[in-house]
Amino acid sequence: MEEKLKIKISIADRVYPLTVEPNLEEGLRTASKKIDTMIKQYEENYAVRDKQDVLAMCALQFASAQENRKIQSTEEYEDALLRLKKINEKIDFVLNKNI
Template identity: 55%
Template sequence: MGEISIKINIADRIYPLRVDMEEEEVIRRAAKLINDRIKEFQENYAVRDKQDLLSMCVLHYATGMLKAEGKSNASEVGIVRAVDELDSMLTTFFNR
């Protein structure tokens, strides 16, 4: 597919973007999540400065991403250990 031009509104600012057609929905959903989170922070913390709200939003999503990466890495380590253990058992079995 090709690229398309879209406009995304984040924190009351318009950002013109050129994106692959396949990515448009994901980008629009991401912008909505960001705006929803900004609105939530604005209501719960009485913060009005857009820069502060954006910073809080970035911190929120970066923290979530790092936690997800940590869980993914821990899962990968467990899988590698299980494969190594299975490999060791198979090697022992076939070398009898």
Template identity: 60%
Template structure:
């Protein structure tokens, strides 16, 4: 079993000690950096003073991005499936004509 790594992540002027697998460190640090950047953007754009409001807006933004990607992937998967079905039908028709 891999050794755990103890790190500290700072978000919204609070430090969070975490114990993680070493391969998670880069992703966590990038995520924290993205959250900090979004906090800064919201504070500048909307003059929000309450960190809880800013964090809620960040959570909504990230959740929306995840949901949109899931929807986009679903539609892409459906489009690929339809194209594959059409291609399969063409191949079946061609093979049937070859057999006749």
């Protein structure tokens, strides 16, 4: 078992010390960079008075993207399932025709 790492992640000019599994470090660092980039975009494009408002919008944007991926994934699954059912019906038809 690998030893956990103690790292520091910076988000919105604040440093957060974390203890994480080594395989999670890269993802956390990438995520914090994406959050900081998004914060800068909000601050440049909107009149934002409070960092908490910007962080709330970032959280909403990330959560929305995740939910949209789930919805799309579900739709793709349902579409694939429907296609498989149609293929299965055709196979059953051919097999029953040869009996």
